[in-house]
Amino acid sequence: MSSIPNIIIAVDGFSSTGKSTFAKLIAAEFSFLYLDSGAMYRGVTLAGLEAGCIKDGKIDEDGLRGIIGPLELHFQRVDGNTKLYLGQRCIESEIRGWEVSQYVSPVSAIPFVREWVDERLHRFSEGGRVIMDGRDIGTTVFPNAELKIFMTADENVRAQRRYDELVAKGEDTTLEAVLQNLRDRDYRDSHRETSPLRQAEDAYVLDNTHMTLHEEVVWMLGLLQGKFGLLESPGLSC
Ligand code: DC
Numbered sequence: 001m002s003s004i005p006n007i008i009i010a011v012d013g014f015s016s017t018g019k020s021t022f023a024k025l026i027a028a029e030f031s032f033l034y035l036d037s038g039a040m041y042r043g044v045t046l047a048g049l050e051a052g053c054i055k056d057g058k059i060d061e062d063g064l065r066g067i068i069g070p071l072e073l074h075f076q077r078v079d080g081n082t083k084l085y086l087g088q089r090c091i092e093s094e095i096r097g098w099e100v101s102q103y104v105s106p107v108s109a110i111p112f113v114r115e116w117v118d119e120r121l122h123r124f125s126e127g128g129r130v131i132m133d134g135r136d137i138g139t140t141v142f143p144n145a146e147l148k149i150f151m152t153a154d155e156n157v158r159a160q161r162r163y164d165e166l167v168a169k170g171e172d173t174t175l176e177a178v179l180q181n182l183r184d185r186d187y188r189d190s191h192r193e194t195s196p197l198r199q200a201e202d203a204y205v206l207d208n209t210h211m212t213l214h215e216e217v218v219w220m221l222g223l224l225q226g227k228f229g230l231l232e233s234p235g236l237s238c
Helices: 019-030 037-050 061-068 098-108 111-124 137-141 155-168 175-191 213-228
Strands: 008-013 033-036 073-078 081-086 130-134 147-152 204-207
Touching: 008 019, 008 137, 019 033, 019 081, 019 130, 019 213, 033 037, 033 081, 037 061, 037 073, 037 081, 037 098, 037 111, 037 130, 061 111, 073 111, 098 111, 098 175, 111 137, 130 137, 137 147, 147 213, 155 175, 204 213
Parallel strands: 008 130, 008 147, 033 130, 147 204
Antiparallel strands: 073 081
């Protein structure tokens, strides 16, 4: 599989469909750099919360505009994983918390935030051989990506997966609240004016409602073999 060319793989889809788990695994199996575009929006949201530009259910856009310019958000490879840093500080865990999840969708709908994130995603991807997940990677960020995947799954299955993750992290929430947050985010992400979530016309749909992670990787392997004419398969590690 080392003969897969240096391409960009775009993985888009609804919230909690397992995009990042899938993309990370594909990156490890096929030696791609993994970039999580949602983490960038989460990082901006965390910075906004910490600077007091987001509070009491409101976003102070002028305040956010003031802090975003010099924000040192970047990815670093740590033990084979790509993690998000704000300056010297690893914020990978904080950006997955409940408060950031509450605000990230409206923050990501702000056009100047999207411009700022897109510019950095392009910079981080120079040279290709990148798999990136998000909502608009195959439609807006990299409309010429060589391979586009659109992930979906039943919303109850997605909510249960996300709830289990949050509980394992010690967060105090309910399945109903998680399902509502997921519905709200999907609605907002699909209905915003700038770069709404939608399936690119040339995307391959991966519905993983009834699939294991291993089956998803085998599905991808088939796709890569079909597209790039590769016949050898690597020893899958999942
Ligand atoms: O994938 P995620 O849940 O970490 O993404 C967090 C939010 O960021 C999500 O509500 C939608 C937004 N997002 C986006 O608008 N565009 C992207 N390319 C990635 C994420």
